[in-house]
Amino acid sequence: MSDVVLDRVAKHYGATVAVESMSLRIGSGELVALLGPSGCGKTTTLRMVGGFVPLSSGLITVGGRDVSALPPSRRNMGFVFQNYALFPHMTVAQNVAFGLEMRKLGRAEIETRVTGALERVRLGAFRDRYPRQLSGGQQQRVALARALVVEPDVLLLDEPLSNLDASLRQEMKIEIRQLQQALGLTTIFVTHDQDEAMSTADRMVLMHRGRVEQAGPPAEVYSRPRSAFAAGFLGVANLVPGRMTRMDTGSDTGRGDGFVTRAGPVLRLRGHRSIQGDCVLALRGEEVTLRTGQPAGDENALSGRVALATFHGVAIEYHVETEAGLRLVARVPAPGVGGPEVMAHGAEVLACWAPDAGVLVAET
Amino acid sequence: MPSSPPPAARLRGSGPVLPAVLFVLAGMIAPLALMLRTSFDRFDPETLIVSALTLDNYLRFFETPFFREVLGRTIAISALSTAICLILGLPVAYYLARFPTGAAKSRLLMLILVPLLIGNAVRTSAWMLILNDHGVLAAGLARLGISGPLGLMYSASGVMIALVSVLLPFMIITLNSVFEGIETTLEEAAGSLGASHLTTMRRVVLPLTLPGVLAGCVLCFTLSMNAYATPVLIGGPKFHMMAPTVYQQITEAMNWPFGSALAFVLMGMTLGLTVGLTLAVQRRYRRWMA
Amino acid sequence: MIRFTYAAIATIVIGFIVLPLVLIVWMSFFSNPILSFPPEGYTLDWYRRAWSMSDFRGGFFTSLQISLCATVLALVLGIPASMALVRGSFPGRDTITTLLMAPMLVPAIVGGSALFVFYLEVELLSGVQVAGRLAGLIIAHGLIALPWVVKLVTTALTGMNQSVEEAAASLGAPARVVFLRITVPMIWPGVVAGGLFAFVNSFIDLEKSLFLVGPGRTTLQIALINYLEWNFDPTIGAVATAQITFVTLLLLVTSRYVKLHRAF
Numbered sequence: 028m029s030d031v032v033l034d035r036v037a038k039h040y041g042a043t044v045a046v047e048s049m050s051l052r053i054g055s056g057e058l059v060a061l062l063g064p065s066g067c068g069k070t071t072t073l074r075m076v077g078g079f080v081p082l083s084s085g086l087i088t089v090g091g092r093d094v095s096a097l098p099p100s101r102r103n104m105g106f107v108f109q110n111y112a113l114f115p116h117m118t119v120a121q122n123v124a125f126g127l128e129m130r131k132l133g134r135a136e137i138e139t140r141v142t143g144a145l146e147r148v149r150l151g152a153f154r155d156r157y158p159r160q161l162s163g164g165q166q167q168r169v170a171l172a173r174a175l176v177v178e179p180d181v182l183l184l185d186e187p188l189s190n191l192d193a194s195l196r197q198e199m200k201i202e203i204r205q206l207q208q209a210l211g212l213t214t215i216f217v218t219h220d221q222d223e224a225m226s227t228a229d230r231m232v233l234m235h236r237g238r239v240e241q242a243g244p245p246a247e248v249y250s251r252p253r254s255a256f257a258a259g260f261l262g263v264a265n266l267v268p269g270r271m272t273r274m275d276t277g278s279d280t281g282r283g284d285g286f287v288t289r290a291g292p293v294l295r296l297r298g299h300r301s302i303q304g305d306c307v308l309a310l311r312g313e314e315v316t317l318r319t320g321q322p323a324g325d326e327n328a329l330s331g332r333v334a335l336a337t338f339h340g341v342a343i344e345y346h347v348e349t350e351a352g353l354r355l356v357a358r359v360p361a362p363g364v365g366g367p368e369v370m371a372h373g374a375e376v377l378a379c380w381a382p383d384a385g386v387l388v389a390e391t
Numbered sequence: 392m393p394s395s396p397p398p399a400a401r402l403r404g405s406g407p408v409l410p411a412v413l414f415v416l417a418g419m420i421a422p423l424a425l426m427l428r429t430s431f432d433r434f435d436p437e438t439l440i441v442s443a444l445t446l447d448n449y450l451r452f453f454e455t456p457f458f459r460e461v462l463g464r465t466i467a468i469s470a471l472s473t474a475i476c477l478i479l480g481l482p483v484a485y486y487l488a489r490f491p492t493g494a495a496k497s498r499l500l501m502l503i504l505v506p507l508l509i510g511n512a513v514r515t516s517a518w519m520l521i522l523n524d525h526g527v528l529a530a531g532l533a534r535l536g537i538s539g540p541l542g543l544m545y546s547a548s549g550v551m552i553a554l555v556s557v558l559l560p561f562m563i564i565t566l567n568s569v570f571e572g573i574e575t576t577l578e579e580a581a582g583s584l585g586a587s588h589l590t591t592m593r594r595v596v597l598p599l600t601l602p603g604v605l606a607g608c609v610l611c612f613t614l615s616m617n618a619y620a621t622p623v624l625i626g627g628p629k630f631h632m633m634a635p636t637v638y639q640q641i642t643e644a645m646n647w648p649f650g651s652a653l654a655f656v657l658m659g660m661t662l663g664l665t666v667g668l669t670l671a672v673q674r675r676y677r678r679w680m681a
Numbered sequence: 682m683i684r685f686t687y688a689a690i691a692t693i694v695i696g697f698i699v700l701p702l703v704l705i706v707w708m709s710f711f712s713n714p715i716l717s718f719p720p721e722g723y724t725l726d727w728y729r730r731a732w733s734m735s736d737f738r739g740g741f742f743t744s745l746q747i748s749l750c751a752t753v754l755a756l757v758l759g760i761p762a763s764m765a766l767v768r769g770s771f772p773g774r775d776t777i778t779t780l781l782m783a784p785m786l787v788p789a790i791v792g793g794s795a796l797f798v799f800y801l802e803v804e805l806l807s808g809v810q811v812a813g814r815l816a817g818l819i820i821a822h823g824l825i826a827l828p829w830v831v832k833l834v835t836t837a838l839t840g841m842n843q844s845v846e847e848a849a850a851s852l853g854a855p856a857r858v859v860f861l862r863i864t865v866p867m868i869w870p871g872v873v874a875g876g877l878f879a880f881v882n883s884f885i886d887l888e889k890s891l892f893l894v895g896p897g898r899t900t901l902q903i904a905l906i907n908y909l910e911w912n913f914d915p916t917i918g919a920v921a922t923a924q925i926t927f928v929t930l931l932l933l934v935t936s937r938y939v940k941l942h943r944a945f
Contacts, residue, residue, distance in 0.1 A: 079579050099582035106583040112576035116598045116676065125594070129585030177584060404769030407761030408777055411827065414758055418824045419784050419792060422799035429798055483694045486687040497936070499695070504941045505929050506698050510885030512905040513921040517701035519913070520708060520716045527704055530718035559698050564945045588683050617788035619888045624909055634790040638891060641794050651798060654791045661788065 029090035029180040036085035060228035105174030120154040126177035144176035258309035264356035265310040297382035305390035312358030430651035448652035480562035488570030507560035518553035545627035569603025709918025740904035751822030759830030785828035789888035797892035813895025826879030837871025870938040
């Protein structure tokens with residue numbers, strides 16, 4: 028079985044650090060998504076695993092075997108490139124056969140495996156076409172078949188869906204996940220799209236400035252971001268900055284500057300981890316309710332006016348400008364799906380959220 | 392049926408090309424046409440040209456062993472120096488194309504481009520001082536204990552050496568732009584599928600550079616078929632290639648009809664061989680080319 | 682290891698191209714009476730001598746004159762033609778582009794001899810002498826220069842994002858202002874590079890001029906070749922060094938406007 032271990036792997040280009048001492052273990056058969064904004068080091072990391080970028084320091088092992096110094100041709104990894112990198116002068120079948128020829132397999136064996144691989148990606152009828160005669164999605168599947176047919180120890184995918192249009196991306200996402208699970212392949216998937224990462228990965232590794240910001244199962248990372256960056260990148264709409272001067276775990280309240288709610292500079296909290304000093308309350312738009320009367324129960328509340336409303340089909344997003352000059356986003360079900368009536372621009376509202384809503388993270 | 396626009400409208404905006412077109416027609420096409428016509432005329436030592444319609448000049452060319460030899464030598468030297476340029480040029484062009492972009496790369500490219508535009512007269516004279524029997528090469532070899540005349544001046548080998556050096560920049564620049572157009576991910580893909588560097592070059596990169604290889608070869612072959620300075624200066628008066636022979640016939644022998652025929656044989660051979668090569672190569676890559 | 686192999690080959694091959702030029706520059710300072718090795722001493726006399734020789738000094742100025750005229754001619758003919766070829770919509774544009782580029786493809790020795798025979802026949806018919814005169818050389822060099830102008834200006838025009846012009850027009854600029862304030866500045870690098878390439882290629886031409894020079898009207902390249910037939914002293918080195926310096930400077934200027942290797 029082939030688990031991949033990155034042990035304090037780093038990459039420097041002169042004085043610039045692309046990847047800073049990264050340690051990560053990808054279990055056998057696991058799909059790990061490396062997620063982050065461009066320039067975060069995710070592609071460099073993948074290319075180091077693939078053997079295209081030499082390591083500045085650290086170690087990469089596959090199934091316990093050190094591959095750090097091996098050229099790509101001797102790592103037995105399947106790499107799917109962002110632009111697919113299909114050989115334009117070879118037919119689909121020749122592209123897929125290339126890796127098998129390099130492994131000096133017999134003609135009959137190559138033929139059987141190429142046919143099998145093309146069937147698996149439903150391209151059997153296209154075997155004699157040239158890459159330029161295929162659509163983007165078909166090229167993508169050829170690239171996948173070419174990488175898989177050599178029975179690699181590890182599958183590496185570099186932004187494989189970024190060149191496809193939205194509907195095809197959805198389809199390919201599912202196809203890649205199913206293939207990967209069926210073959211039980213250890214897989215690293217690089218993407219800048221959190222939806223892609225969440226819907227395909229067993230584990231998500233969020234990277235920022237060459238470091239791992241947060242790693243874990245998608246559901247956990249999504250609901251419990253550990254930093255303001257993670258919260259922002261994962262699409263948390265509200266990052267309310269403040270300063271925690273006292274956190275009262277007995278009564279579950281926090282006292283501080285910045286969190287000026289209707290109850291004064293007090294934040295009602297329940298079930299949050301203890302934190303001191305500069306911090307951010309990361310609140311999803313869905314967690315904020317807009318009310319016209321009184322806050323319900325022990326909700327936190329800020330009063331303000333509707334500054335902007337945008338329609339998103341099933342939901343409406345209201346941007347509320349609070350009296351303290353803060354802008355809060357509330358995502359409310361649209362009237363068509365049982366939500367409240369649309370609020371007018373300038374309407375006075377209370378933006379409310381429950382004490383257990385959101386995540387408190389330290390300011391970075 | 393859609394009515395076609397009136398001729399005046401169809402030619403809208405074509406006015407500004409006319410002076411340039413006329414200039415090329417008068418300065419190149421007309422002279423070439425006249426020269427073709429002249430090549431069918433007869434030569435007369437008194438009146439120079441006698442109007443005729445005869446193939447005598449061409450027949451004389453192909454019937455005279457001397458001229459046949461000159462053509463054969465020109466083709467052989469051109470083919471050989473083109474092949475050497477290709478072999479030497481490929482690794483250099485690839486190296487330059489994969490060199491990280493920056494000031495160092497610009498300087499390297501300048502080292503190729505400046506010689507290309509220094510002119511054949513200067514570049515050939517530079518080779519004269521290396522190849523002659525009292526030159527740099529002889530002095531260098533003498534220091535190593537190898538003495539005696541080199542015999543490179545006034546020899547085919549000397550002409551070849553200088554020709555290859557003069558033509559290499561053309562080959563390198565042409566090939567370089569093709570290599571630049573080949574995505575490095577293709578090489579990485581071949582590598583990750585298990586191909587060694589040499590296999591990647593042979594199976595993936597070189598087939599894709601074929602159009603560029605062809606363009607570079609056509610350019611070098613044409614330039615070398617028509618080379619003048621190198622055979623005259625390095626080859627000397629007894630070393631005959633086509634271009635100097637055309638010059639002699641037209642300006643010294645004043646035999647314009649025969650000189651014209653020579654010029655057309657030269658152009659025809661150059662064109663014929665390069666077109667033949669082009670067709671042969673195109674057959675191989677047209678299937679996957681757009 | 683692979684990188685090292687490539688670097689080693691590149692060094693040798695580039696040396697093979699560049700070293701002769703380095704040597705001729707070096708040897709132009711030798712005091713040896715003929716170009717030979719090793720140096721007996723160093724002197725600047727050969728430069729003085731080259732300048733004092735009317736063949737070289739006159740050749741330089743003749744070349745300068747011809748190349749400047751040819752460049753101006755090529756720019757005057759080539760810029761409007763390029764504009765029309767890229768922007769116009771008339772049939773046969775590809776054919777016309779090929780025709781305008783053709784002088785670059787026809788071997789200089791053939792083009793030159795054809796022009797020579799043409800001039801002489803014109804002279805026989807009309808009594809107007811063109812061969813051996815400046816006008817004849819300027820026409821020949823105009824043909825060398827024109828394709829470079831057309832090539833670089835059309836490239837600049839095609840590479841230009843035309844929506845920029847549309848943006849200017851939609852902001853209220855009349856056509857003339859769009860042309861002068863938007864189009865001209867954007868294709869200017871192509872025009873300058875086209876002119877410089879035209880000039881250099883005309884200046885270094887040997888084969889096409891060969892047939893057309895007359896007594897007392899020799900270009901620098903022909904003067905060099907003629908001198909080399911009977912002499913082999915460091916005067917050649919001095920002239921070559923001057924030309925190498927001149928061309929290098931022009932190319933350094935050109936490289937500020939375009940990527941030089943893209944011009945080929």
